[in-house]
Amino acid sequence: MDEEYEVIVLGTGLKECILSGLLSVDGVKVLHMDRNDYYGGESTSLNLNQLWKKFRGEEKAPEHLGASRDYNVDMMPKFMMGNGKLVRTLIHTDVTKYLSFKAVDGSYVFVKGKVQKVPATPMEALKSSLMGIFEKRRAGKFFSFVQEYDEKDPKTHDGMDLTRVTTKELIAKYGLDGNTIDFIGHAVALHTNDQHLDQPAFDTVMRMKLYAESLARFQGTSPYIYPLYGLGELPQAFARLSAVYGGTYMLNKPECKVEFDEGGKVIGVTSEGETAKCKKIVCDPSYLPNKVRKIGRVARAIAIMSHPIPNTNDSHSVQVIIPQKQLARKSDMYVFCCSYSHNVAPKGKFIAFVSTDAETDNPQTELKPGTDLLGPVDEIFFDMYDRYEPVNEPELDNCFISTSYDATTHFETTVADVLNMYTLITGKQLDLSVDLSAASAAEE
């Protein structure tokens, strides 16, 4: 380990592994370390015994639940948007060759006391029971506008400058009602709260377009895809990319201590009495706790079940978004379910998650609206974790710290953080559009 590297990455979370892969492909000499003996850090997938150890102390899991190795329980449950940034990153790096994906069966929203399928196209809007007959026509017109909107073509703007007009004003123009606004804002545009209504509408429209494009991408019943064997596959896939391009991997390295010079600039990492030198550090918040600040907490529940989530048309993989207003909360609640059909549980078993930004100290009570949707559960675990963001100046200390994962059930914020860090570290913008152009060319 007493060697010299350009970048040392600490923690093998998904963000850190993507960065390790990208930097190694760029020819950067990377050392990647983790205190755990598995990949994934906070974003890993645990087998049954690991799950029991984490949440129930040292207990062995009950035998009736099946083989431990058959479980891959995500610690950060999220689906991938079919046309989203993570898929584009996977294609850009060719990491898809290490992975297999399935389309997610369903995308639902909890509105008016019911779990309902999310429409995202004019056609779907007309069939949806979410809206009455007149509201359907208004929503259909709105979806058509969004679908046709092209930033560069003023004819599609319907006389509005979306960089000035707010989302609220745009929606008012189409006369949509409160429940429609809720499901569009939260289950299609995937906003986590209602602040977007007072912001320029451009972002919301682009998000809605992403949702529709993702839906069309794999001709699925939802805009999401998900890897076989769970999300823990993703950090491992990017780590392998890094290794293939020369990255050095050291799992099971306790006490990774970051060393600084007198000027406060990073010079290396010490572990087990050996020091590796480097010019830059990339890490998750847990490795440099003095350089991060708490920005909130996430409450989550993890359940093992023997049935799909009720009212989701027997979906083996599903997301249900509960918009904040439906619960009189400040932020949305997310319900996520996957199953043996994604090889994350033994035959007949389902894994469900409920998560939200915590607003109380009691996750069990706070998550009740979500856990009530699950029906009977075989086992359930409740947890709370803190979220952090960096407060250091990377240009002063050369430390690049990722922000903790949020409660959302998609990866767009995760990859945005990665791309921003990549630019800070390298000074370069990662161009993910080339492959999409190729994809578009393929479609034509």
Place this chain on the structure above:
Amino acid sequence: MPSRRRTLLKVIILGDSGVGKTSLMNQYVNKKFSNQYKATIGADFLTKEVQFEDRLFTLQIWDTAGQERFQSLGVAFYRGADCCVLVYDVNSMKSFENLNNWREEFLIQASPSDPENFPFVLIGNKVDVDDGNSRVVSEKKAKAWCASKGNIPYFETSAKVGTNVEEAFQCIAKDALKSGEEEELYLPDTIDVGTSNQQRSTGCEC
């Protein structure tokens, strides 16, 4: 979901750094050898079509990509392997002694459904070095180890000059095929996310 008939067989190659794992793969698939040693860079997996009884199979041979150097292979690397190749250097007693660790690591990480009968193949590489004068692991000792692990096949090779490489991989392919056919894997329908190469290739054709 109904299981799909196996046409892709996964083989993984394990062993200490520097025993010649990557060179063996390259010699078998590409008939190439590089004298330049660096801890593996750029090796990933290689594929080779093999034919048995009028059926064509794709052998997918996975290198460790250097992650074995500090015992940092992930569970995904091991998953779904149909055969495990263990490699040691006949000139390095340490690499032979570590075979037990590699075999046990495989059984823990891969958790095969029938661990007693999972197919391993042992390769003793670098028999060409110094015309055999620096050899420290005898063939007898290696064969005794194989016998103690359920009579697994043993080959002595030189990736450099190509000695026995083809024979070793023929055996590996045969064992992988037998293992792959016996395993009734649950293979969900997957979607094609598409690789850059495919996209670019298709784009060029437009």
